[in-house]
Amino acid sequence: MxxxxxxxxxxxxxxxxxxxxxxxxxxxxxxxxxxxxxxxxxxxxxxxxxxxxxxxxxxxxxxxxxxxxxxxxxxxxxxxxxxxxxxxxxxxxxxxxxxxxxxxxxxxxxxxxxxxxxxxxxxxxxxxxxxxxxxxxxxxxxxxxxxxxxxxxxxxxxxxxxxxxxxxxxxxxIDVEAFRFDEAAASELKRKLPIGPDAFPVVGCVGRLAKQKNYPFMFDVFRELLKTEHRAELLIVGSGPEEEALSGLIAEFGLEGKVHLLGLREDVGKLYSVFDVLAMPSLCEGLPVAAVEAQASGLRCVFSKDVPSEVDITGVATFLGRKERLSDWSDAIANAALEGRFQDPAMRIDDAGYxxxxxxxxxxxxxxxxx
CATH class of the missing domain: 3.40.50.2000 (Glycogen Phosphorylase B;)
Structure with a gap:
C-alpha cells in the first residue's frame, strides 16, 4: 500500500x-x-x-x-x-x-x-x-x-x-476532559436526579445490567452500607437483560428511594461528578472503560479482585474478593467516599498512557x- x-x-x-x-x-x-x-x-x-x-x-x-x-x-x-x-x-x-x-x-x-x-x-x-x-x-x-x-x-x-x-x-x-470533575454540573444534576439533597455517599455503578456486573451482590453490599451510612444512595447507569430482575430485588429489599436504575444516559461524563465513589463488583472484566472514566473524574474506586489490577491507573483503588465480608466492602466504599476526590486526575491518566x-x-x- x-x-x-x-x-x-x-x-x-x-x-x-x-x-x-x-x-x-x-x-x-x-x-x-x-x-x-x-x-x-x-x-x-x-x-x-x-x-x-x-x-x-x-x-x-x-x-x-x-x-x-x-x-x-x-x-x-x-x-x-x-x-x-x-x-x-x-x-x-x-x-x-x-x-x-x-x-x-x-x-x-x-x-x-x-x-x-x-x-x-x-x-x-x-x-x-x-x-x-x-x-x-x-x-x-x-x-x-x-x-x-x-x-x-x-x-x-x-x-x-x-x-x-x-x-x-x-x-x-478516553477523552480525559470529557470526564473532568464539574461542580456546577454536579449541583444541577443533583437537583434533577431522584436523590435526596443531602445524599452521601452517592455510590455509582456504570455498565450493562448483565450478570457479569454482579449487581445483586452490590445490593447486598449497599444494604450493609445503609446500616452505618443512612444517607447513602446508589445510582446505576445502564440497561440490559437483568433490568426486570434487579427492579424486583429493589422492591423485595425495600430499597425504593435508595437504589435508582437510571437506564441509558447521554450525560455519563457529568454523572461521574455526582458520584462520591465508583463501585464495580464484577465477576469478570477485561479493562473496563468506565473505571478509566471514573478515575479521570478524580473518583476513588472499589473493585472486585476479578477486575484486572491494571485498572488502578491512579494508584488509589481498593480491591476486594467477592467472598470477603459485606462489612469489608461497605467500609471500603464509605472510606473511599470520605477521602474525597484525588488531585490531578487528568495528568495521572495522561501519564499512564490512557x-x-x-x-x-x-x-x-x-x-x-x-x-
Missing part, C-alpha cells in the same frame, strides 16, 4: 451502543485518528436505543447491522459471509472486537482476501453464563486460527484469550505499519 492510499478498517463490534465499553473505545479512537488516512466502517449485531450511529455516519462511515448472533446464529453467519464476499476486498484490515464471532468474521475475511485480520480481547472470560462459555470455547479456538494479529486491552484479557501466544496491548484511551490521543496514535501507527 502506498503512503497516499486510505486505509479502510472494518470494526466488528457487538453493538453501536453508547453504553458499550468496546464501542466507546472504538469511538474514542476514531475521533483522534486522521480520517483522511484511516477510515472506519462498522459491523454490529446487537440493537440498542442510544447509539453512535449518527455520529459515525456523519463522519462518512458505513454501518452494517447483522442479525443478532445469539438469537439467529445461522442468519448471522450467512449475512457476514455475503457481506465480506461482496465488500471484503475494500478493506485493508478487519478488526474483530467480538472473539466469539471470529470463527465466522475472520474466516470470511480470510476467504475474501483481507490480508490483516485482528482479534481483540476485551474480557477475561467469554461469558458470565456457563452454557455460553462451553459454546464459545470451540468457536473462539477455531476463530483464532484465522487471525493474523492478536490484541488485548489488558494483560489479563490477553492471557485469558491467547494463553502462551504473543499479543499486543492497546490501552482503552488518554485517547496517546492510545489513538499507537493504534494508527499499528494500522499503518501492517496495512
Amino acid at each position: 502506498t503512503s497516499r492510499e486510505r486505509i479502510k478498517v472494518l470494526q466488528v463490534v457487538p453493538a453501536m451502543s453508547k453504553e458499550s465499553g468496546v464501542m466507546r473505545y472504538v469511538w474514542n479512537m476514531m475521533r483522534e485518528i486522521d480520517q483522511n488516512r484511516i477510515a472506519f466502517d462498522y459491523l454490529y449485531h446487537i440493537p440498542s436505543s442510544i447509539t453512535f450511529e449518527k455520529e459515525c455516519m456523519a463522519s462518512g462511515s458505513r454501518i452494517y447491522c447483522a442479525p443478532d448472533a445469539s438469537k439467529e446464529p445461522l442468519r448471522y453467519v450467512r449475512y457476514v459471509n455475503e457481506l465480506l464476499k461482496s465488500e471484503g476486498i475494500a478493506y485493508s484490515i478487519v478488526h474483530c472486537h467480538v472473539p466469539n464471532t471470529a470463527f465466522c468474521v475472520l474466516r470470511a475475511a480470510s476467504y475474501a482476501g483481507v490480508k490483516n485480520r485482528l482479534i481483540h480481547s476485551h474480557l477475561a472470560a467469554s461469558s458470565e453464563h456457563l452454557s455460553h462459555r462451553i459454546r464459545n470455547y470451540p468457536l473462539i479456538r477455531y476463530g483464532k486460527r484465522f487471525a493474523t494479529e492478536r490484541l488485548a486491552c489488558s494483560q489479563e484479557a490477553g492471557d485469558y484469550l491467547f494463553g502462551d501466544q504473543s499479543y499486543r496491548i492497546f490501552r482503552n484511551g 488518554s485517547q490521543r496517546a492510545a489513538a496514535l499507537l493504534l494508527a501507527d499499528f494500522y499503518t505499519n501492517i496495512a
Whole structure:
C-alpha cells in the first residue's frame, strides 16, 4: 500500500451502543485518528436505543447491522459471509472486537482476501453464563486460527484469550476532559436526579445490567452500607437483560428511594461528578472503560479482585474478593467516599498512557505499519 492510499478498517463490534465499553473505545479512537488516512466502517449485531450511529455516519462511515448472533446464529453467519464476499476486498484490515464471532468474521475475511485480520480481547472470560462459555470455547479456538494479529486491552484479557501466544496491548484511551470533575454540573444534576439533597455517599455503578456486573451482590453490599451510612444512595447507569430482575430485588429489599436504575444516559461524563465513589463488583472484566472514566473524574474506586489490577491507573483503588465480608466492602466504599476526590486526575491518566490521543496514535501507527 502506498503512503497516499486510505486505509479502510472494518470494526466488528457487538453493538453501536453508547453504553458499550468496546464501542466507546472504538469511538474514542476514531475521533483522534486522521480520517483522511484511516477510515472506519462498522459491523454490529446487537440493537440498542442510544447509539453512535449518527455520529459515525456523519463522519462518512458505513454501518452494517447483522442479525443478532445469539438469537439467529445461522442468519448471522450467512449475512457476514455475503457481506465480506461482496465488500471484503475494500478493506485493508478487519478488526474483530467480538472473539466469539471470529470463527465466522475472520474466516470470511480470510476467504475474501483481507490480508490483516485482528482479534481483540476485551474480557477475561467469554461469558458470565456457563452454557455460553462451553459454546464459545470451540468457536473462539477455531476463530483464532484465522487471525493474523492478536490484541488485548489488558494483560489479563490477553492471557485469558491467547494463553502462551504473543499479543499486543492497546490501552482503552478516553477523552480525559470529557470526564473532568464539574461542580456546577454536579449541583444541577443533583437537583434533577431522584436523590435526596443531602445524599452521601452517592455510590455509582456504570455498565450493562448483565450478570457479569454482579449487581445483586452490590445490593447486598449497599444494604450493609445503609446500616452505618443512612444517607447513602446508589445510582446505576445502564440497561440490559437483568433490568426486570434487579427492579424486583429493589422492591423485595425495600430499597425504593435508595437504589435508582437510571437506564441509558447521554450525560455519563457529568454523572461521574455526582458520584462520591465508583463501585464495580464484577465477576469478570477485561479493562473496563468506565473505571478509566471514573478515575479521570478524580473518583476513588472499589473493585472486585476479578477486575484486572491494571485498572488502578491512579494508584488509589481498593480491591476486594467477592467472598470477603459485606462489612469489608461497605467500609471500603464509605472510606473511599470520605477521602474525597484525588488531585490531578487528568495528568495521572495522561501519564499512564490512557488518554485517547496517546492510545489513538499507537493504534494508527499499528494500522499503518501492517496495512
